[in-house]
Amino acid sequence: MTFEGKYYNGRSSKGMPAQITLRPDGLRIDYCADEVTDTVHWETAGIHQSEFNDATTLLRYGKFPQQSISVVDKGFREALLQCYRGAAFLKSGYNSMLRLWASGIAVMALSLLGLLVAFIVWGVPALADRVALYFPQQYERQLGQQLYTQLLQGYQVDDAKTAALNGYLSELDTDLDYPIKAAVVKSDEVNAFAIPGGYMVVYEGIIDKMEHHEELAALVGHELAHIQNRHSLRALTRSLSYYMLASVLFGDISGVAAVLVDNASALRNLEYNRSLELEADREGLELLRRNELNLQGAVLLMERLDFGSESDMLAFVSTHPNTGDRIKVLNELIGDRKQPYKKNPGLERHWESLKGRNKTKGSDTLEQNQTR
Amino acid sequence: MTTTLLEKEKQTKSFTFTGRGSDYFAIEIVNFLLTVVTLGLYYPWAKAKSLQYLYRKTELAGTPFVFHGTGKEMFVGFIKGLGVFISLYSMLFFAALSTTPFISVLFVFAFIVGVLILIPVALHGMMRYRTSRTSWRGIHMGYRGELSDMVTTYLVGFFLTVFTLGIYGSWFVVKLRKQMIDNVRFGNASLRYVGDGADLFLINLKGYFLSVFTLGIYFFWFTKNLLHFYVNNIVVLQDDGTYSRLKCHVSGWEVLKLTVGNIFIVLFTLGLGIPLTTTRTLSLIMNSIVMSGDFDADALVQTEEAYDSAMYESMSDMMDIGVI
Numbered sequence: 001m002t003f004e005g006k007y008y009n010g011r012s013s014k015g016m017p018a019q020i021t022l023r024p025d026g027l028r029i030d031y032c033a034d035e036v037t038d039t040v041h042w043e044t045a046g047i048h049q050s051e052f053n054d055a056t057t058l059l060r061y062g063k064f065p066q067q068s069i070s071v072v073d074k075g076f077r078e079a080l081l082q083c084y085r086g087a088a089f090l091k092s093g094y095n096s097m098l099r100l101w102a103s104g105i106a107v108m109a110l111s112l113l114g115l116l117v118a119f120i121v122w123g124v125p126a127l128a129d130r131v132a133l134y135f136p137q138q139y140e141r142q143l144g145q146q147l148y149t150q151l152l153q154g155y156q157v158d159d160a161k162t163a164a165l166n167g168y169l170s171e172l173d174t175d176l177d178y179p180i181k182a183a184v185v186k187s188d189e190v191n192a193f194a195i196p197g198g199y200m201v202v203y204e205g206i207i208d209k210m211e212h213h214e215e216l217a218a219l220v221g222h223e224l225a226h227i228q229n230r231h232s233l234r235a236l237t238r239s240l241s242y243y244m245l246a247s248v249l250f251g252d253i254s255g256v257a258a259v260l261v262d263n264a265s266a267l268r269n270l271e272y273n274r275s276l277e278l279e280a281d282r283e284g285l286e287l288l289r290r291n292e293l294n295l296q297g298a299v300l301l302m303e304r305l306d307f308g309s310e311s312d313m314l315a316f317v318s319t320h321p322n323t324g325d326r327i328k329v330l331n332e333l334i335g336d337r338k339q340p341y342k343k344n345p346g347l348e349r350h351w352e353s354l355k356g357r358n359k360t361k362g363s364d365t366l367e368q369n370q371t372r
Numbered sequence: 373m374t375t376t377l378l379e380k381e382k383q384t385k386s387f388t389f390t391g392r393g394s395d396y397f398a399i400e401i402v403n404f405l406l407t408v409v410t411l412g413l414y415y416p417w418a419k420a421k422s423l424q425y426l427y428r429k430t431e432l433a434g435t436p437f438v439f440h441g442t443g444k445e446m447f448v449g450f451i452k453g454l455g456v457f458i459s460l461y462s463m464l465f466f467a468a469l470s471t472t473p474f475i476s477v478l479f480v481f482a483f484i485v486g487v488l489i490l491i492p493v494a495l496h497g498m499m500r501y502r503t504s505r506t507s508w509r510g511i512h513m514g515y516r517g518e519l520s521d522m523v524t525t526y527l528v529g530f531f532l533t534v535f536t537l538g539i540y541g542s543w544f545v546v547k548l549r550k551q552m553i554d555n556v557r558f559g560n561a562s563l564r565y566v567g568d569g570a571d572l573f574l575i576n577l578k579g580y581f582l583s584v585f586t587l588g589i590y591f592f593w594f595t596k597n598l599l600h601f602y603v604n605n606i607v608v609l610q611d612d613g614t615y616s617r618l619k620c621h622v623s624g625w626e627v628l629k630l631t632v633g634n635i636f637i638v639l640f641t642l643g644l645g646i647p648l649t650t651t652r653t654l655s656l657i658m659n660s661i662v663m664s665g666d667f668d669a670d671a672l673v674q675t676e677e678a679y680d681s682a683m684y685e686s687m688s689d690m691m692d693i694g695v696i
Contacts, residue, residue, distance in 0.1 A: 013509040013559065013672035015435075052428045054390060058436060060510075064678035068510050070435065109644055112405050119408070146471060 001083075003076045007031040007040075010065030020069060020076075022083045027059075029069060040067065047089040053077060059089070120242075128237040132230050137177070137197075140233060144197025148181070151201060155185035158204060161354055165202060168213075168350035169220065173291050176228050182220075184354075190305065192219055194226035196233045209304055213344075213351035214288065214297025221284030221298075228283070231276045281326055285333055294341045295334045302327045383616070385667055389658035391429035393648040399425050400647040416450045417443030426650075430658055432508060433669045440512075441505040449497070460486045492526035493519065499552055504676065508558075509669070512676040517555035525551045542576055543569030553606060559672035560611045567605035575601055592631060593624030599657070608667060616665025622656060630656050 007018035007029055018031035027042040048060040057077045060068045084090060161184035169180050178198030185201060190209055192202040200223050210216055226232060285298050302323055403418035420443040427439035460483055467479035496519050503513035529544035546569040553565040579594030603620035610616075634649040641648075 008510040010510040011674045012670070013511045014670040015509065052395075052425050054429075056436070058428070058438070060438070065512070065674045065676075066507075066510060068438075108405065109401050112401065112408070113642070113644065115408065143469070146469060149471065 001079050003071050003073055003079070005069050005071035005073075005076075008068045008070075010062075010067045015070075018069060020071060022079055024083075027069075042067075044084055044087050044089065047087075049089050049091065051092045124241050125238055128241045129234050131241075132234040132237045135230075135233060135237075140230070141178070141197035144195045144199050148183075148195050148199040148201075151195070152183060152185070155187060155201075158184045158186050160356060161204070161207070164350050164354035164356070168216065168347060168354060171344075171346045171350060172217065172220065172287070174224060174287065175290075176224060178227055180224065180227070192223060194223040194232060196227065196230060196236075198227055200224075200227070206305075207354060210301070211304075212294075212297060212300065213347055214293045215301040215304065216351060216354070217288055217291065217293050217347070218284050218298035218301045221287030222280045223284075224287065225280035225283035226276075229276075229279060231280065235276070278326070278329060281330060282333060285330060289339060291344065291347075292340070292342050293344065293347075295339060298330050299327055299334070302330065383664060383666055385433040385616075385663040385669060387658045387661040387663070388431045388434075389429055389651075389655040390431065391426060391651045391654065393651040396422070396425060396651045397645075397647040401644075413447075414443075416446035419443075420446055426654065427506065430654070432663070435509050435669075438507045439505055440507060441501065445501075445505075449501070453494075456486075456490060460490070488527065488530065489523060492523045495526070495548075495552065496522040499555070503556055509672065511559040511672045511674055513559075514557040514676045515555050516557060517551060522551055539573070542573035545569075546572055549602070557675060558608065560675050561672055562609050564607040564609060565605055566607055567601055572601055592628040595631075596622055596624040596627045599627075603661060608663065608665075610666070610668060610671060611673075612671075614666035614668070616663050616667035619662050619664055620657070621660040621662070626656060626660075 001022050003020045003022075005018050005020050006015035008015055014033075016031040016033045018029050021028040021030070026044050027047075029040045029042065031038060031040070042059075042061045046062050048066070050057070050059050055072055055074060057071045057073075057080070058068060059070075060066045081090060162182065165182050165184050166180075169182055174180075176198070180198050180200065182200040182202060184207065185203055187203045188205045189203045190205040192200070192206050194200050200220070202219070202223075206219070207216070210219075281298070285295060288295050288297055305323065399422055403414070403421055406414040407418050420439075420441050423439045423441060427437040430437050463479045463483040463486065467476045467483070470476045470479065496517060499517060500515045503515040506513045525547055529540070529547055532540040533544050546565075546567050549567065550565045553563050556563040575594070575597045579590065579597060582590035583594055599622055600620050603618050606618045608616050608618075630652060634652060637645040637648050637652075
C-alpha cells in the first residue's frame with residue numbers, strides 16, 4: 001500500500017513530497033527534493049511512539065536530528081495498525097483510554113473524586129497520626145520546651161501560684177510518660193492549654209472562676225490527657241499535612257510557611273477535633289476516679305465555663321465546642337454507679353495556696369455576678 | 373495597492389489549536405489517577421503526557437509542534453526541585469525552632485535569598501529545557517541565554533521594583549521577557565521581543581484604574597491588552613534578514629466569554645473540568661494568532677546540537693517546578 005505525504009529530513013524544515021510504502025520490515029519513503037528523487041528506509045524498531053494523531057499522522061524516526069513524515073489520510077493510520085500490529089511505535093495507553101471515553105471515564109472520574117475525598121477525610125488524619133505517634137519523645141520534649149519558653153515570654157508568670165499548681169500536680173496520682181511542668185500566668189482570660197512534651201499553661205482567669213479543687217483536677221486531667229495522647233502534635237501534623245496537600249494541589253507554598261513560622265501561636269489556637277476533646281474529657285474523669293475525688297468536679301467545671309456571659313466569650317469554651325454535649329457525655333460516663341469519694345487534704349492544701357488571695361468571699365461575689 | 377495587500381495576505385501563517393476538551397480531559401483524568409495512586413511520583417510523566425498532547429495539537433502553517441521531553445527527564449528535575457524546596461523549608465523550620473532571634477532572622481533571610489535566586493534559575497532551566505525539547509517540522513528550538521544574565525536581570529529588576537514601590541515592575545517584566553525570548557533560536561531563525569516598558573506601564577495604569585471605575589468589567593479588556601502586548605511584540609528574524617511578526621486578534625469580549633465560561637465550568641464540575649478550560653483557553657488564543665510578514669516555513673535549518681538521554685544530567689538547571 002502506498003500513501004502520499006510529506007517527508008522532513010531533520011536538517012531542514014522543507015517538506016518534501018513523498019510516497020510512503022508499507023513493507024513488512026518497515027516503511028519505504030520515496031521523496032522528491034528539488035527534482036531529485038531519493039529513497040529512505042525506516043525500520044519499525046526505530047520509529048518513535050506516535051500518539052494523539054488525528055486526521056494527520058505524524059511519525060518520527062531515528063536519533064537526533066529526527067526525520068519525520070506527516071500523512072493527511074485517515075486510511076494511513078488504519079493501514080499501519082493492520083500492517084504492524086503490536087509494534088512498539090503504535091502502542092498507546094492513552095489511546096485505549098480515549099476509546100473508553102463516555103461511561104468509562106465518567107465512572108473513573110467519580111471514583112477518583114471519591115478516592116480523593118476518602119484520602120482527605122481518612123487517609124491524611126491517619127497518616128498524620130502515625131507520624132505524630134512515631135515522633136521521638138526526646139524531640140517532642142525539646143520542641144515543647146521551646147514552645148513553652150516562647151509562649152511564656154508574652155506573659156507574666158505568677159511564681160507563687162505556679163509553685164502551688166506544680167505542688168498540686170505532684171500530689172495527684174497520675175500515670176504519665178512525661179514529667180509535667182506547669183505555669184500560672186497573669187491574665188483574665190479563662191483559658192488553659194497543653195503543650196507537647198509535658199508542659200501546661202493555666203491562666204489566672206480560669207482559676208479565679210473555679211470554686212472547688214475537683215474542678216482544677218478535672219481541668220488538669222483534661223490537659224494531661226492532651227499531653228499523654230499527643231493531641232497537639234497530632235493536630236499540628238494534621239493541619240500541616242492539609243496545608244502541604246493544599247500547597248501541592250494548588251502550588252501555593254505560603255500556607256506551609258505560615259504554619260511553620262507561626263507554630264507557636266498556631267499551637268495556641270489549634271482546634272482539636274471533637275473526638276480528641278471527648279477522649280481528653282474521658283481521661284480527665286478517669287484521673288478524678290483514680291484519685292478518689294468527686295466526679296462531679298468535671299461536670300461543674302463544664303457548667304461553670306458554659307455560664308460565662310456573652311461579652312467575655314470564654315476562650316476555653318470557644319475552642320472546645322459543644323459544651324452541652326460534653327456535659328451530657330460526662331454525665332453518662334459518671335453514670336449511676338456512685339463512686340465514693342474522699343477529701344484529699346494534700347491536694348486541698350495546694351488548692352488553698354493556689355487560690356491564695358481569692359478567699360471564699362471573692363468567689364461568692366463571683367457567683368452573684370454570674371446569676372445577675 | 374491591491375497587489376501589495378494580496379502579497380501580504382499570502383504571507384500570513386496562522387497558528388491553530390486542534391485539541392479537543394474531551395480528549396484532553398481523558399488524558400488528564402488518567403494522569404491524575406496515576407499521580408494519586410503513586411503518591412505524586414507519576415507527576416513528571418503526567419506532565420510530559422499533557423505537554424505532548426498540547427504541543428501535538430498546536431499547529432503552525434498546518435504542521436504541529438512536537439514535544440520531545442520525557443517523564444524520566446522531568447523526574448530528575450522534579451527530584452532536584454523537591455530537594456531545593458525541602459532544604460529551603462528546613463531553613464524556615466530551623467528559624468521557627470531557634471531560640472536566638474539572630475539565628476532565626478539569619479535563617480529567614482537565607483530562605484528569602486534562596487527563593488529569590490531560585491526563581492530566575494528555574495526560569496532559565498525551564499527555557500532551556502522547553503525550547504530544546506520542542507520541534508516543528510523536525511527543526512528544534514534552542515535557548516542561548518546565560519544563567520548569570522538571567523539571575524542578574526531578575527535580581528536587579530526585583531530590587532528596582534521594590535525600591536520604586538512597584539512602578540518599575542512594567543519595565544522589569546519587559547526586561548525579563550527580552551532576556552527569555554531574545555535568546556530563543558528556532559533553527560537558524562531567532563526571536564526578538566520588541567515591547568517597551570513604558571507601553572506596558574500605560575497598559576497597567578489604564579487597566580488598573582478603568583477596572584476599578586468599571587467595577588472590574590474592564591478587567592477583561594485589560595487582560596486582552598496584556599495578551600496583545602506579550603504576543604504582538606514577538607518578532608521572528610530569519611537568516612536572510614527578513615522578519616515576521618506575531619499578531620493576536622483576541623477581543624476583550626472574547627476574553628470575557630472565555631473567563632466567565634471557564635469559571636462556570638470549574639465551579640459546576642468541582643474542578644474536574646479544568647482540562648476543558650485549558651483547551652478552551654488555548655484554542656481561543658492560538659486560533660487568533662497569526663504570523664504575518666516574510667516567514668519562509670521551508671527555510672529553517674537545524675542548528676541545535678544533538679542531545680541524548682545522558683545529557684539531562686548536565687541540564688542540572690532544569691527545574692520544572694511550576695513557577696510559570
